[in-house]
Each structure stands twice: as structure tokens, then as C-alpha cells.
Amino acid sequence: MGLKPVLTKDFGTEGLRQLDAYERTGGYAGYKKALSEIKPDDLVELVKKSGLRGRGGAGFPTGNKWSFLPKGMYPRYLVCNADESEPGCFKDRYLIEESPHQVLEGILIAAFAIGCNTAFIYIRGEYLPQYEALESAIEEATAAGYIGKNVLKSGFDVDVILHRGAGAYICGEETALLTSLEGYRGEPRLKPPFPAVKGLYGKPTVVNNVETVANLPHIVVNGADWFASMGTPTGKGTRVWCMSGHVNRPGNYELENGTPIRELIMEHGGGVWKNRRLKAFQPGGASMMVLLPEHLDVGLDFDAIQKAGSLAGAGAMVVMDETTCMVDAARRYVKFFHHESCGKCTPCREGTFWMSNLFDRFEFGEARPGDVDLLLDMGYNIDGRSFCPLGDASTWFPRSVIKYFRDEFEQHIAEKGCPFRKETEAAVAVA
Amino acid sequence: MPLRPDTVAKIQDYARRYPSAQSAILPALWAVQYEQGYVTDEALAEVATHLKLPPSLIEATSSFYSMFLTRPEGRHEVMICVNAPCMLRGADAIVAYAEQRLGIRDGQTTSDGAITLRSTIECLGACGGAPMMQVDHRFEENLTPDRINAIFDHLRTAPAFHEQPPAEKKPARRTPTVSGEITRSGPSGARARTRKASK
Ligand SMILES: Cc1cc2nc3c(=O)[nH]c(=O)nc-3n(C[C@H](O)[C@H](O)[C@H](O)COP(=O)(O)O)c2cc1C
Ligand code: SF4
Ligand code: FES
Numbered sequence: 159m160g161l162k163p164v165l166t167k168d169f170g171t172e173g174l175r176q177l178d179a180y181e182r183t184g185g186y187a188g189y190k191k192a193l194s195e196i197k198p199d200d201l202v203e204l205v206k207k208s209g210l211r212g213r214g215g216a217g218f219p220t221g222n223k224w225s226f227l228p229k230g231m232y233p234r235y236l237v238c239n240a241d242e243s244e245p246g247c248f249k250d251r252y253l254i255e256e257s258p259h260q261v262l263e264g265i266l267i268a269a270f271a272i273g274c275n276t277a278f279i280y281i282r283g284e285y286l287p288q289y290e291a292l293e294s295a296i297e298e299a300t301a302a303g304y305i306g307k308n309v310l311k312s313g314f315d316v317d318v319i320l321h322r323g324a325g326a327y328i329c330g331e332e333t334a335l336l337t338s339l340e341g342y343r344g345e346p347r348l349k350p351p352f353p354a355v356k357g358l359y360g361k362p363t364v365v366n367n368v369e370t371v372a373n374l375p376h377i378v379v380n381g382a383d384w385f386a387s388m389g390t391p392t393g394k395g396t397r398v399w400c401m402s403g404h405v406n407r408p409g410n411y412e413l414e415n416g417t418p419i420r421e422l423i424m425e426h427g428g429g430v431w432k433n434r435r436l437k438a439f440q441p442g443g444a445s446m447m448v449l450l451p452e453h454l455d456v457g458l459d460f461d462a463i464q465k466a467g468s469l470a471g472a473g474a475m476v477v478m479d480e481t482t483c484m485v486d487a488a489r490r491y492v493k494f495f496h497h498e499s500c501g502k503c504t505p506c507r508e509g510t511f512w513m514s515n516l517f518d519r520f521e522f523g524e525a526r527p528g529d530v531d532l533l534l535d536m537g538y539n540i541d542g543r544s545f546c547p548l549g550d551a552s553t554w555f556p557r558s559v560i561k562y563f564r565d566e567f568e569q570h571i572a573e574k575g576c577p578f579r580k581e582t583e584a585a586v587a588v589a
Numbered sequence: 590m591p592l593r594p595d596t597v598a599k600i601q602d603y604a605r606r607y608p609s610a611q612s613a614i615l616p617a618l619w620a621v622q623y624e625q626g627y628v629t630d631e632a633l634a635e636v637a638t639h640l641k642l643p644p645s646l647i648e649a650t651s652s653f654y655s656m657f658l659t660r661p662e663g664r665h666e667v668m669i670c671v672n673a674p675c676m677l678r679g680a681d682a683i684v685a686y687a688e689q690r691l692g693i694r695d696g697q698t699t700s701d702g703a704i705t706l707r708s709t710i711e712c713l714g715a716c717g718g719a720p721m722m723q724v725d726h727r728f729e730e731n732l733t734p735d736r737i738n739a740i741f742d743h744l745r746t747a748p749a750f751h752e753q754p755p756a757e758k759k760p761a762r763r764t765p766t767v768s769g770e771i772t773r774s775g776p777s778g779a780r781a782r783t784r785k786a787s788k
Contacts, residue, residue, distance in 0.1 A: 245672045245712035276608070283656045284713050286726040319606060324615055324654035327711070341611030341646075343653035359608055402674040402716035409717045444673065444712070476674050476716075490673040493710045500653075 159457075160421060162388060162396045162414040165372050169256040175291055177298040180259040186304060188375030189263050192270055193312040196378070201271035205374070207382035209394035214239055214330075214367030215442075215472045217393075217460045224272050226354035227362045234362040236274040237339065238265050238371055240281040240288075241323055241330035245444035245494055246474030249398040250368035252410045254281075254288045257372075258295035264371030266304060266316060267378060272364055275315050280335050283324040292320055327498035331546055332365040334500065345502045346546040369398060369473075389415030393459040397473045403439075404479035406431050413458060420454040423477055434479040438562070442471025444491045445551035447558035448484070467558070483578035484563040485570055488556040489517035495552035506549025509540035513556065520567060523575035530567045534560060592635055596624045600639045610640045614650045618657055626751045627658035655711075663698040663705035664749035667740075668723040671708050674716035683720040683732055684708045690741060703745045725750040 163169075173179035180186070192201055206221025227234055238261070242250040254261055269277045281289050296318050299305045307315045321339055328334045329344040336358045338344035357363020373395060377385045386394050393415040399422055402408045406428030413422060423429070423439065430436050438448045441458070447468040449456070456466045463470045478487065496510035513536050519525040537553035544550050560567060569577050592600075599620045603613035617640060621632045628651060637644040651657050669687060671680045684695075691699050691706055698705045715721040718730025729740060 242714055243712060246674050246716055247712075248714045248717055251714045282714070283654070284723065284726075321612070322615065322619060324618070325656035325711070326654055338615075339612060340609065341614040341650055343650055400717060402719060403677040408678075408719070474716075476677070478677060482677065486676065487673045490671065490676055490710065494672055494712070497710050 159414050159417040161411065161426065163412050164376055164388075164396050165253060165260065165369070165398060166256070166410070166412045174257050175255075175259075175295070177259060177295070177302060180257065184379070185259055185375070186263055188378035189266050189270075189304065190310065192267050192378050193310055193314060198271050198273055201267070201378070204382050205271070205377060208377045208385040209382075209389075209392075210370065210373055210377065210385065211393065211460065212367055213369035213373075213397065213473065214365075215244070217470065220366065220370055223354065223366075224268075224364055226352065227272055227364065228355060231362050232273065233276065234272060234274050235358045235364070236265065236269045236272060236277040237332075237335065237358060237363060237365045238268075238277065238279045238368060239330060239332065239335060239365050240279055240285070240292075240368045241327075241335060242285075242368070242472075243282055243327040243330055243498075244472050244474065245491065246402055246440070246476045247400050247443050247472045248402075249400045249410055249473060251285060251288055252400075253368055253372050253398065254285070254291055258288075258291040259299065260372050260375060261368055262292065262295050262299055262318070263304075264374040265318065266299075267374040268364070268366060268371055269316050270314055274364075275317065277316065277318045278339060278358070279318065279320045280329070280339055281320065281322055282329075283322055286322075289320065289322055296320060326500075327494075328500045328546075328548055331548065334546070335365065336363065343500075345500050346548075348545075367472075390457065390459045390462070392461050397458065397470075399458065399473050399475050401427050401475040401477065403475075403477040404431050404434065404482070405429065405477045416457040416459045416462070418455050418457055419449075419475070422458060422475060423454070427475075427477065430477065430479050432479070434481065436477070437480045437482055438478045438484065440468070440476040440478070440555065441474070442469045443474040443476075444494060445469075445547075445554055446471045447554050448562060450562060481578065483576055484559045484566050485517070485520050486576060486578070488559045489514075489521055491555050492517050492552060495548065499548065499552075503545035503549065505540045505543040506545070506552065509536055509544075509549065510552050512536055513540075513552070517556075520570045521576055523570075523573075525567075525571045527571060529571065530560060530564060533567075590625065590629075590631070592621065592632060593624055596620050597635075597639060600636060604640050611642060611646070613640055614642075614647055615654070618647075618651050618654075622657060623751050626749060627661055629659075663702055664752075665704050665725055665744045665747065666707065666723075667704055667744070668707045668709050668713070670711065670713050670715070670719070670721055670723075672710050672712045672716075674712065675719040675721065678719035680708075680720045683722070683737070686734055687722075687737060687741075690737065701745065704741065 168183040202224045210220045211217045265277050323329050326344045329338045333347040334344045353363040389395050396412050398412045411426045436451045440448050449468050453466045456462050460470045492513045496514040499506045499510050501507045537557045541550045541553045600617040603616040604610040617636045621628050633647050634644050637647045669684050695708045715728045720732045721730045
């Protein structure tokens with residue numbers, strides 16, 4: 159347990175963003191080994207055996223996802239999801255900035271494993287420097303013969319297309335991502351059929367997160383057993399946790415799965431800033447439920463966090479000290495979901511709008527008795543009734559805040575406004 | 590104003606690059622915005638002819654995405670994130686400071702046309718460096734009033750992103766520009782490294 163740099167091991171090496179330095183650290187050895195020694199099907203088995211689970215949010219076993227591709231149906235596509243827009247998350251950005259070739263090598267290994275000749279990277283529009291880092295990595299890898307026809311005389315042809323989004327959180331959801339990549343408005347599609355069966359351009363498609371694929375070179379080089387020896391029984395390996403909020407040292411920390419949350423916040427993060435007390439924290443990013451100091455000994459692991467009442471999601475840790483207005487924190491997230499709702503289905507489009515209005519009422523002193531129950535009622539009417547998880551997730555944090563901090567909502571009603579805000583500070587009204 | 594030949598060539602290139610020309614809509618719109626600073630109806634129609642797609646389809650797609658501007662704005666765009674992780678690190682105070690310093694509110698442009706200010710609820714992926722802002726296409730993190738002053742002073746005279754020569758436009762990879770290197774999340778990364786080294 160504790161810090162365990164696998165993906166981040168060589169970060170900081172001079173010039174790591176360039177091919178030669180990356181190769182000096184052992185880069186592309188996994189790709190070469192895969193091409194020369196391992197059959198694609200065995201590669202799928204290897205990843206299955208490693209126990210690698212997707213790092214994009216849902217934690218689905220990667221090898222299993224690959225094996226859902228229907229036999230004999232070609233072409234098939236791989237899309238690397240670099241749309242990272244979940245509030246609290248900035249790990250994919252870090253992985254790309256520090257070592258774009260590691261991400262690219264992972265993509266190439268995955269493409270080879272699933273028999274894909276055209277791989278895509280979908281990166282959020284705001285990440286322009288990161289787009290350019292990947293662009294030059296692709297150029298270098300092409301010049302070195304890692305991308306192109308008959309790569310290293312293995313008979314494998316592969317092309318990588320880098321695609322830039324233009325500001326829409328929903329395009330991180332895999333079906334919306336595919337719709338967007340096809341050139342439409344980025345609205346989610348109904349599942350099933352799952353992308354593995356009918357994905358990009360109607361063809362079998364695998365969508366994998368940046369961090370997920372970045373694990374692959376290491377699994378190929380060191381083996382499935384090595385990977386499975388790290389972490390917990392159902393959460394193998396490491397994760398890069400993005401920590402933000404009220405800690406002394408925010409940033410990215412790669413930890414072995416199962417490391418206690420306490421260690422991340424108190425040791426690596428240097429503890430709560432300004433000598434204040436911890437009030438709450440939120441693993442997983444904006445969508446996920448809040449947890450309390452009593453949960454500090456929970457391990458950083460999909461299943462353990464779920465058991466504690468939240469979700470590990472995309473690996474963000476937002477820390478809140480005793481001065482935090484939980485109502486305002488929830489208000490910001492709800493506004494975010496309202497802003498990012500794609501508008502396709504009514505519960506989410508209208509529900510996030512009304513929830514957001516109601517939160518403004520609390521924050522600006524217009525809430526009335528009964529409004530907390532009204533908020534809960536709205537939550538119940540959105541969650542489980544939305545077309546995609548964005549709508550559902552918009553209710554999780556606010557409802558968990560009501561569960562643990564209901565008195566703060568009542569206080570906003572009784573005091574006609576926010577008890578945490580000093581008179582001089584104005585809350586930002588964002589549309 | 591018709592698109593420049595090099596922009597047209599790029600768009601035609603995108604159309605060939607993807608298995609379906611429709612996938613080239615977003616890259617084409619980016620090319621347009623890079624050339625002209627925003628995307629006019631006229632440009633949408635021209636993109637449609639180059640991609641051989643109905644103009645309504647281009648319009649339907651482009652209007653979904655928040656990053657395409659439809660009218661001219663300030664030469665520089667300053668966006669301050671106020672989502673919860675940034676709020677926790679004092680983003681509201683940064684917004685207030687920027688508004689006071691520039692004399693404009695959210696969504697407005699300074700009278701000299703230099704800066705359009707926005708506070709946004711979209712997380713920009715820099716929460717570890719909060720409070721932060723995105724200046725054109727670069728992130729500025731761990732903001733302080735001094736830093737903000739320096740950035741604004743620079744922007745008053747700097748050419749718009751789409752008017753900069755290509756070399757300058759490329760966000761610095763090796764040579765830091767005013768806004769520093771691509772590894773602006775560096776502090777976070779560097780920290781993770783030092784911690785590691787001490788183990
Ligand atoms: C609203 C929403 C936003 C999402 N955003 C992202 C994202 O930005 N990046 C990502 O990798 N996965 C995101 N996901 C998860 C993807 O749908 C998908 O599960 C993931 O990319 C699969 O990759 P993995 O198996 O490697 O985790 C999002 C899901 C939802 C519902
Ligand atoms: S839940 Fe929201 S984001 Fe998802 S399809 Fe419905 S409106 Fe769109
Ligand atoms: S919340 Fe502001 S950058 Fe993430």
C-alpha cells in the first residue's frame with residue numbers, strides 16, 4: 159500500500175515527452191514484445207488475467223470488455239477516451255502531459271490485441287497543449303515505424319487519428335463520444351446495443367480511458383501476475399488520484415489500490431490546510447456522494463468506497479474543510495450538470511434546471527420551509543428516470559449532502575441566506 | 590469572407606482522413622475558428638460545400654459545442670473556473686478581483702477590445718492548481734493578484750490567438766512563454782515525484 163509509481167515512475171525524466179527519452183526508460187518495449195511474441199487473443203487473456211479494470215469511471219474489467227467484440231466482424235475500432243471533464247479530475251491531462259508516448263503505446267497495444275487498424279483519441283477541446291503533445295508523439299511514432307503499415311514487419315497495420323472535442327462534458331460518456339466523433343451533436347445512445355457490438359460507424363468498438371491504456375505497456379512487459387500482485391482482490395494495480403480542495407498539497411498521486419484515504423489526504427496531501435478540521439471529502443469527482451471523516455480509513459478501491467456509500471468514479475479526491483458551505487458546493491455541481499445536460503431527455507434537462515434554481519434560493523436567502531423535501535423529491539424524479547448516467551449522477555452529491563448535512567440547509571432557510579459567507583464575499587452567480 | 594486556401598486544404602484533408610466525411614465537422618470548425626477567430630454562417634455554408642454535407646447538419650452539430658464562437662469577441666478570452674473544487678480555493682475572490690481590475694462583468698469585453706471575461710462552471714481540468722483561469726488556450730494556475738496583473742498587462746498588447754504566427758501560437762513545449770510551460774500542472778507532478786524520491 160502507499161505510493162506506488164508505475165505509470166508515473168519515470169515522470170520528470172528529462173525530455174520524456176520525446177520518443178528517444180521515452181525509449182531510454184523502456185518505452186515501446188511492451189508494444190514490441192506484444193507484436194513479436196504474443197498472439198492478439200493471448201493478449202486479451204493476459205489483460206483479463208491481470209484484473210485491470212477501466213479507470214474512466216465505471217471500473218469495468220478491460221479484458222472482458224475486449225472479449226465482447228463479436229468474432230469475425232471487421233473493421234473494428236478503438237477509441238481512447240481523453241475527454242476528461244469531470245469536475246475534480248485532472249489525471250488524464252497529467253498522464254498525457256508528462257508522457258504522451260506511454261498513452262500512445264497503450265493505445266497501440268490495445269489496437270493490436272483487438273484487431274483494430276484505426277484507433278482514435280478523443281480529447282476535450284480545452285486540452286490544446288495536451289492535444290499537441292499527443293500530435294507530436296504520433297508524428298514521432300509514425301516516423302519510427304510504430305504506426306503505419308506492417309509495423310515492425312509484424313503484418314499489423316495501424317493508424318491513429320487524434321480528434322479534438324469542443325466543450326461538452328457529455329461527450330465523455332462513451333456513446334455520446336461516439337456520436338460526437340461521427341460528427342453529430344454529442345447525445346448519448348441507447349444501450350444495448352453496446353459499443354462493443356455496434357459502436358463507431360455502426361462497427362464493433364472499444365472505448366478505453368487514458369489511464370486504462372497507460373497500464374497496458376507495463377502489464378505486457380511485467381506480466382499479469384505482477385500486476386495482480388498489487389492492490390486489492392477486486393481492484394488490482396494502482397490509480398492516479400487527483401486531489402484538490404482544502405489540502406496543503408493538491409496534485410496527482412499514484413497509489414496502490416487499497417491505500418487508506420487517510421494516507422492520501424493526511425500524508426501525501428499534507429493534511430487539511432490552514433490547520434483546519436476536515437469536514438467532508440468526495441472521492442470520484444463531481445458525480446459522487448460525499449463521505450465524512452469517519453470514512454478516512456476506507457481503502458482507495460472501487461468496492462471499498464462503494465461499500466462506504468460513495469463511488470471511486472474517475473479517481474478524484476475533493477477535500478472540504480470545516481469552513482465549507484456544503485449547500486454551495488452542491489449548488490455548483492448541480493449548476494454544472496444543468497449546464498452540461500445535453501437536453502435529450504426531460505428528467506435531466508428540466509430536473510437539473512429546477513434543482514439549480516432551488517439551490518440558488520437556498521444560497522441567496524429565498525428558500526422556504528419544505529424546500530429540502532422538494533429537493534429530495536426532484537432528486538428521486540431524476541435518478542433512475544434519466545436516459546444516461548449524467549442525469550442520475552446530478553442528484554447523488556446533493557442528496558448525500560442532505561443526508562449528512564441537512565441542518566445546513568435548514569440553517570440557510572432560518573437565516574435567510576448562507577451562514578458561511580462573510581458579508582464581504584459575494585457568491586458568484588453563474589448562469 | 591471566403592476561407593483562405595490553406596484552411597480549405599486542411600478541411601479537405603480532414604474529410605479524407607476519417608472513415609466518414611461528417612467526422613471532419615469539428616476539425617473543420619476548429620480550422621475556421623483558427624483562421625477567423627469565430628465561426629460565421631457564411632463559413633458554415635462553405636464548410637458544408639467542402640465536406641459535401643447539408644449546411645443544416647453542420648449548423649446542428651456546431652451549435653451543440655460551447656467552444657465555437659459565433660460572433661467577434663475580445664482578442665483574448667479569460668475564463669475563470671468557479672466549480673466546487675476551484676470555489677474551495679477561493680475562485681470567487683479571483684473573479685471579483687478580475688472584474689474589478691478590468692472594470693467588466695462576466696461575459697463582457699474591455700472597451701479596448703483586448704479581453705473578454707467569463708466565469709465558467711465548466712471544470713477545466715486544473716483543480717489541483719486552483720484558483721485557475723484559462724487564457725486563450727493556456728492554463729494559468731495558482732493565481733495571485735500579482736500574477737493576474739501581469740497576465741492582464743501582457744494581454745492588453747498581445748495579438749489575438751488566431752492572429753499569432755504559428756510558432757508563437759503553439760503553446761510552448763520547451764520554451765516557456767509568458768504563461769509558462771505545458772506542464773503547468775507541474776507543481777502537482779513535481780510534488781508527487783519528490784514524495785516518491787523521499788521514500
Ligand atoms: C456523463 C459521463 C461522463 C464521462 N466522462 C468520461 C471521461 O471524461 N473520460 C472517460 O474516460 N470516461 C468517461 N466516462 C465513462 C465512459 O462512458 C466509459 O465508461 C469509459 O470511457 C470506458 O473506459 P474504461 O473502461 O477504460 O474506464 C463518462 C461517463 C459518463 C456517464
Ligand atoms: S440524462 Fe441528461 S445528459 Fe443524459 S441523455 Fe438525458 S438530458 Fe442528455
Ligand atoms: S473545478 Fe476548476 S478546474 Fe476543476
